[in-house]
Amino acid sequence: MTYTGTLAAAAVKVAASLGVHATDPVILADGANVIVYLSPAPVVAKVAASTPAVRPDNAAWLQRELDVVRFLADPGRPGDGAEPGGPAGGPPR
Numbered sequence: 617m618t619y620t621g622t623l624a625a626a627a628v629k630v631a632a633s634l635g636v637h638a639t640d641p642v643i644l645a646d647g648a649n650v651i652v653y654l655s656p657a658p659v660v661a662k663v664a665a666s667t668p669a670v671r672p673d674n675a676a677w678l679q680r681e682l683d684v685v686r687f688l689a690d691p692g693r694p695g696d697g698a699e700p701g702g703p704a705g706g707p708p709r
Contacts, residue, residue: 619665623650627661 617625620643628638631654638654645651648670650663664678671677687693 620646623663624652627652
């Protein structure tokens with residue numbers, strides 16, 4: 617299995633531990649981060665592939681990532697006036 621495949625498998629395993637059923641993961645991007653669509657669930661995972669190698673304080677960096685996601689996931693956050701269908705005509709929310 618490739619390194620990217622290993623990271624995708626890790627995303628599937630973590631998702632399963634959280635009750636997300638992903639039987640057909642699709643790698644959307646492979647770079648500093650591996651982005652995995654956890655199909656058929658409507659979930660996309662971001663796996664930090666090189667963060668430990670390029671960030672001197674990777675724990676703080678990863679915590680910031682979690683803080684941003686938690687903020688964006690809050691349905692009551694101010695300024696969330698996005699139209700149905702997603703931003704710029706993207707996929708539905």
